[in-house]
Amino acid sequence: MKPAIKITKTNQSRINEVDFDNIPFGRVFSDHMFVADYYDGQWQDYRIVPFANFEIHPASMVLHYGQSIFEGMKASVSQSGKAMFLSPELHAQRLNTSAERMCMPTFPEEVFLEALHALVNLDQAWIPPQTGSALYIRPLMFATDEFIGVKPSHNYRMLIFTGPVGPYYPKPVSLLAEDKYIRAAVGGVGAAKTAGNYAASLLPARLANEKGYDQVLWLDGKDFKYVQEVGTMNIFFVLNGKVITPPTDENTILKGITRKMAIQILEDNGYQVEVRKLSMDEIVEAYNKGQFQEAFGTGTAAVVAKVSKVAYKDMVMELDQNTAKIGQVIKDHIDGLRNGTVADKWNWIVPVKEMAAVEL
Ligand SMILES: Cc1ncc(COP(=O)(O)O)c(C=O)c1O
Numbered sequence: 001m002k003p004a005i006k007i008t009k010t011n012q013s014r015i016n017e018v019d020f021d022n023i024p025f026g027r028v029f030s031d032h033m034f035v036a037d038y039y040d041g042q043w044q045d046y047r048i049v050p051f052a053n054f055e056i057h058p059a060s061m062v063l064h065y066g067q068s069i070f071e072g073m074k075a076s077v078s079q080s081g082k083a084m085f086l087s088p089e090l091h092a093q094r095l096n097t098s099a100e101r102m103c104m105p106t107f108p109e110e111v112f113l114e115a116l117h118a119l120v121n122l123d124q125a126w127i128p129p130q131t132g133s134a135l136y137i138r139p140l141m142f143a144t145d146e147f148i149g150v151k152p153s154h155n156y157r158m159l160i161f162t163g164p165v166g167p168y169y170p171k172p173v174s175l176l177a178e179d180k181y182i183r184a185a186v187g188g189v190g191a192a193k194t195a196g197n198y199a200a201s202l203l204p205a206r207l208a209n210e211k212g213y214d215q216v217l218w219l220d221g222k223d224f225k226y227v228q229e230v231g232t233m234n235i236f237f238v239l240n241g242k243v244i245t246p247p248t249d250e251n252t253i254l255k256g257i258t259r260k261m262a263i264q265i266l267e268d269n270g271y272q273v274e275v276r277k278l279s280m281d282e283i284v285e286a287y288n289k290g291q292f293q294e295a296f297g298t299g300t301a302a303v304v305a306k307v308s309k310v311a312y313k314d315m316v317m318e319l320d321q322n323t324a325k326i327g328q329v330i331k332d333h334i335d336g337l338r339n340g341t342v343a344d345k346w347n348w349i350v351p352v353k354e355m356a357a358v359e360l
Pocket residue numbers: 072229230231232233234254255256257258259298299300301
């Protein structure tokens with residue numbers, strides 16, 4: 001049976017207030033949101049309501065102890081006007097991986113997917129049609145018990161809300177390999193998309209900005225030797241013709257969905273991708289031999305962001321953007337899938353259901 005999602009439509013759409021040619025990232029929100037509550041040991045009260053504020057108790061456990069997880073994904077429209085998601089089930093699964101690590105209840109995947117279809121179907125007019133633009137989707141789950149004391153909450157809220165985002169044309173990013181602060185260590189929560197990981201990254205990111213770098217390149221939390229990831233992206237290096245990206249099996253980095261697609265796209269295009277530990281020493285050595293050819297980050301927001309330089313200790317490794325071609329292969333492929341101009345060999349595209357199967 002399809003999950004019952006009760007829909008209350010807004011009687012005053014805000015869509016005419018939006019300049020779709022000039023959308024600031026993360027500041028514009030669509031008309032509706034999905035809400036569910038966890039109480040009495042189960043998820044219930046599935047509903048779509050007008051996007052609005054809600055009250056929160058000062059002792060809400062999320063505010064104190066940080067049981068909060070989220071996802072970030074996109075819906076877009078093809079050149080022929082068809083709305084679609086890319087691998088939404090992988091986001092549903094990753095949300096639940098995060099939930100398990102943070103001692104939170106998992107959310108039924110079929111309800112998650114049904115809610116996405118219902119919500120995006122309802123707010124389809126908010127998907128910007130321009131190439132590279134998309135409807136950003138933010139699923140979020142947090143603890144709501146009104147309690148002071150460290151323990152897992154009994155009650156939780158799940159939200160999914162959306163907002164249009166413009167095309168992301170990032171200039172190549174400069175990275176500072178961080179050798180004082182860490183993002184994640186073996187045994188920690190690095191693989192969970194949980195709020196505290198982002199809070200912990202803010203100070204080192206600010207210090208890197210003050211030194212003139214765009215983002216931090218995180219190194220392993222034990223020896224500050226091996227690369228992990230960057231800000232909100234997984235990282236790929238091209239050394240002497242080989243594409244190398246760190247493995248996710250130590251649970252210290254996020255299992256990026258763009259990363260997974262990128263590896264597949266590169267293999268389909270005849271590139272060998274080595275998923276293995278990569279030390280800064282190896283990168284420096286390659287640079288000194290003239291073999292550090294390219295680096296790029298992958299993530300939902302930018303899809304692919306090229307790297308202009310990497311600083312490590314007293315060394316600054318500048319990268320020639322004219323010879324950096326491999327990241328672009330991935331970006332062109334994913335943009336093409338979204339436009340409908342590239343064949344969807346791996347069935348990553350899931351069209352938004354025209355009539356969401358919603359029981360009122
Ligand atoms: C810490 C971190 N790493 C990597 C990624 C890239 O993951 P994805 O490709 O699934 O967006 C993100 C973004 O979600 C992130 O926040």
